Amino acid sequence: MLKLSRLADYAIVILVKLGEQDGVVTSPALAAITGVPEPTVAKVLKVLSAHGFVLSQRGAKGGYRLARSLADMSVASVIAAVDGQIALTACVGGRECDTGLSCGLCGSWDVINTAIRSTLEGISLESMRPKEACSTVLSQINKLNATHTVREGA
Amino acid sequence: MLKLSRLADYAIVILVKLGEQDGVVTSPALAAITGVPEPTVAKVLKVLSAHGFVLSQRGAKGGYRLARSLADMSVASVIAAVDGQIALTACVGGRECDTGLSCGLCGSWDVINTAIRSTLEGISLESMRPKEACSTVLSQINKLNATHTVREGA
DNA sequence: CCGAAACAGGACCATTCAGGTCTTTAATTA
DNA sequence: TAATTAAAGACCTGAATGGTCCTGTTTCGG
Ligand code: SF4
Ligand code: SF4
Secondary structure (H helix, E strand, C coil), rough: CCCHHHHHHHHHHHHHHHHHCCCCCHHHHHHHHHCEEEEEHHHHHHHHHHCCEEEEECCCCHHHEEEECHCCEEHHHHHHHHHHHCCCCCCCCHHHCCCCCCCCHHHHHHHHHHHHHHHCCCHCCCCCHHHHHHHHHHHHHHHHHHHHCCCCCC | CCCHHHHHHHHHHHHHHHHHHHCCCCCHHHHHHHHCCCCHHHHHHHHHHCCCCEEEECCCCEEEECCCCCHHCHHHHHHHHHHHCCCCCCCCHCCCCCCCCCCEEEEEEEHHHHHHHHHHCCCCCCCCCCCHHHHHHHHHHHHHHHCCCCCCCC
């Protein structure tokens, strides 16, 4: 249905909320803030830590904090970390369709896939923040639409 | 993983291939052309028929043909017919997130979702055809990027 | 008039995978 | 040393998808 996985969605929310706190935050605390069940928060944070989005501090008085500014994280990179690379169809990037049919549409899909991916890459988590609301995202998208050129996939 | 459902992909392929034939084509024939297993082709065609993308002719010497030109079908409309409306997150269009957390990001997601949807709406099946290759899709996307304005969701 | 061909519309199962839980281990601090 | 907290990974479960099949109903050809 062309939907985002829930984990990826949670990851975005958690990162944004984490960015609004200062100092290290424990996963139970983040669970309370976000409303996401705590084990799931912990799981997401582990993935984010492994991919360098957050820094972890173990032991008593430990917790998590952002590894870099929200402005330096793109929506696409978070999604890719949690869910794997964005790939609309099985045949993007030259991979062969498992059904083995060479339908010839792969090239077109590649282009579309790249367009969506680059759009998502151009949106920072900073601009997802509620206080900035939609206007920032909107302007980012419009700016992208006006300037960015899609890399030719095939 | 932000991927298209396989059925939706098949639907696109089938429609494009169907557009390259003339006269009515039976589902077994389409299965042979596309390489997709025949029962699945039949299933997809039934859905497409119900949504008015193809016209069916019953009885002996029956089959399917396009209801309108490939140029008049957008990628988004086909996806929506097969998979349901495009919705990245659970909270697009004002629906409430099932976990009940009001994370405040809904507005931003709405904008992103609309951007992707309108991009896909601007791409016709005609431009997915192999012979026209990526260049047509590319130009369509660039044209869109230069002109289209995202409806403000919230 | 009869039979074959082909769509219509479901019901149905089987697999996959995402979502979520739990346990154990290691590190840090007090 | 004891308490706290993250790290890592195994594991279960349920829903959704993909795929198959069956039973009508329609149309054409003989
Ligand atoms: S080869 Fe064709 S059918 Fe297979 S994933 Fe690519 S577009 Fe879809
Ligand atoms: S309300 Fe927040 S957590 Fe729920 S679907 Fe929307 S963005 Fe995701």
